Amino acid sequence: MKQLQTEIKEFIEQRDWQRFHSPKNLAMALxxxxxxxxxxxQWLTPAQSHNVSSDTLVxxxxxxxxxxxxxxxLAAAFDLDPVSAAHKKLIKNAEKYPAKDKDASKEKNAD
Ligand SMILES: [Mg+2]
Known part of the structure; x- marks a missing residue:
């Protein structure tokens, strides 16, 4: 992640694009x-969306x-790490949406 952040930062600085990169503009671009x-x-069936052409995959x-x-x-504008943010959100989501206990479910079905 750090290497990607560095490559993107260099790309932006070499073109002097940081003046366009307010958090508002970055959120809109995202x-x-x-x-x-x-x-x-758009307009593909669910089945078609699983089986795209090689050009579409590119x-x-x-x-x-x-x-x-x-x-x-955008994350860098707030000194945030997107990978860390995703890990934190997964922990929060696991608390909000606990996984079903599959063994308990099997026992109930056996009754
Ligand atoms: Mg594009």
Whole structure:
């Protein structure tokens, strides 16, 4: 993650783009890139969305890359680490949505 953050920071600085990168603009750009990913799947059936062409797969990968770049840049604007944020949120989600005890479920079904 640190290497990616450094590469993105250098890319931005070499082009003097940081003047455009307010958190507001970065959040908007992130939303636009996410919409570009959604557009790929628009009108596909669920089954079609599992079986995309190799060209579409390349397009999906590019949009995921765009999303990751803006997400990483937005997080950096607040000195946050996206991976750490995801770990923290998974812990919070696990508390909010506890996993069902599969063994207990089997015992109930056996009764
Ligand atoms: Mg894009």
């Amino acid at each position: 939303s636009v890139e996410t919409a570009e990913l959604v557009e790929i799947f 397009h999906i990968e590019e949009e995921i890359g765009d999303i990751m770049i803006y997400l990483t840049t």
